[in-house]
Every structure is written in C-alpha cells, then in structure tokens.
Amino acid sequence: MSTKDPVRIEQLNWMEYEARMKEQQPVVFIPVGALEQHGPHLPMNCDELIPREISEDVARTINGLVAPSLNYGYKSQPRTGGGNHFPGTTSLSAEAMILSVRDVVMEFARHGARRLVLMDGHSENTMFIIEGIDLALRELFRDGITDMKILRIGYYEFTSASTEKVVWPDGFPSWPLEHAGVMETSVMLYRRPDLVDMTKLATDVPAQFPPYDVYPVTFENLPTLPRSGALNSAKLATAEKGKLMFNEYVSGIALAVTDEFGLGKKLK
C-alpha cells in the first residue's frame, strides 16, 4: 500500500490545501500529457507519466505541489507521434485543449496560486498550452490579478550536450523522431521497467517522411510511416541512460523554477 504523498494536491484535504496556498505560496505543477500509442514496446501513458514523475521530484525539492495531470493531449501528428489514426491514441480538439488549460490555470489563480508550471510531455500540445495560458492571463489581468507568473516547460529541452553524446553516441536524431525512441524508452526503463517490453522493439524504423504533411491522415496517404508506431529505434535504450536523463531533467528544472520564482533561499 502506498502512503499519502504531500506533494500531490488531490491527496490533501481542502483545509490543508488552503493553508499551504495561503502560508507558503507553493509553485503548482500541472503535468500535461497524452494518451498516445508509443510503439509495440511502450505503454500509451509515457507522455503523462514522465512529466508527472519529473514534476513530483522537482516539487519535493522545492516544497511545491503537483496537480492531477491533464491526461489527454492534442491530436497526434504523423511526423511527431505517428498520427491520430492509431488505435488507442485518444486526443482532444484544439478548442478543448486550450479551454482546459485556460480553466485549470484560472482555477488555481482563484485559489491564490501565483506561480504555475505547465509541464508538457507531448510536443503536439505546445501551442495549445501557450494559447490557454495567454487566454487565462488576459482574463486575470482584466480581473486585476497582475502578479501571476507561469512557466511552460518541455522537459526534454533540458537535455545537455554531454548527455546527448552519451545517450546517442552515433548522433542525436531529432526530438520529433524520438517518439518512442531512446529517450522515452530509457526513462521508462529507469522509472517503470514493468511497463516496457524490450523484446518487442520496432524493426520498421527509422521513419522517413517527406518535408510536408498530408491529410487526411491514413496509412494509405502515409506509405513511409512505420506501421509499428515508433518513429526511431530504441535499441540503444538502457535504464542507466534513463537515470542520467531523468536526474538531469529534475535538477535542471528545479534550478530553473527556483531562479524564475526567486526561491533561492528555500532550496538550501
């Protein structure tokens, strides 16, 4: 049985929550994920699980709080996630995504939160998260709330050049092609090896795409799309690499959040 986790907002009662918001002004992390196929060897929750676990570890370091994730993301695109036509991939429209982010940001603002981090695990979400933040900030400004600060973080952007060389000794492919590739597979092997099956690695990779998009998204219209749903090989993935990357993301993001929100003293 697991025990109560003091960084998880939904495990607090409302009075504990209210007191923490009032007395400590904690940074609130909102993981934003997706339910999306990740090839034959990974589960469909990678884009939610990884940013949530990073958020939890950062929150523990800086005495922050983690909100329940937004579990569904914007429609998977062929060149970054295989495409929305795969069974299992379950997505929101742009409007639903934007308004979900706007509403959640405004709710935390109503509770008194002034420091938020939207921790994104699914690249297709980026612009819709930004739009949701922008709409929320405009409404809050009109209501006289002008002291809100929000970070949007794609955790993988915290990969250093030296880690990149260790993880991809033959050269880094690209973040879009990394869908179900070495990074996500390694981090999952480190954090949740029970959810990874390395005997089922895709063999129809790396994906080769023309430099444009084709709609409607169908397998017929995308003859070079790997049928496995992975876009690159995860053969080089290991739990050790996952640990290296995960720890780099947690420490890099903790530093950035500390710096942006002026928490320097609290870290020590």
Ligand SMILES: [Zn+2]
């Ligand atoms: Zn992913």
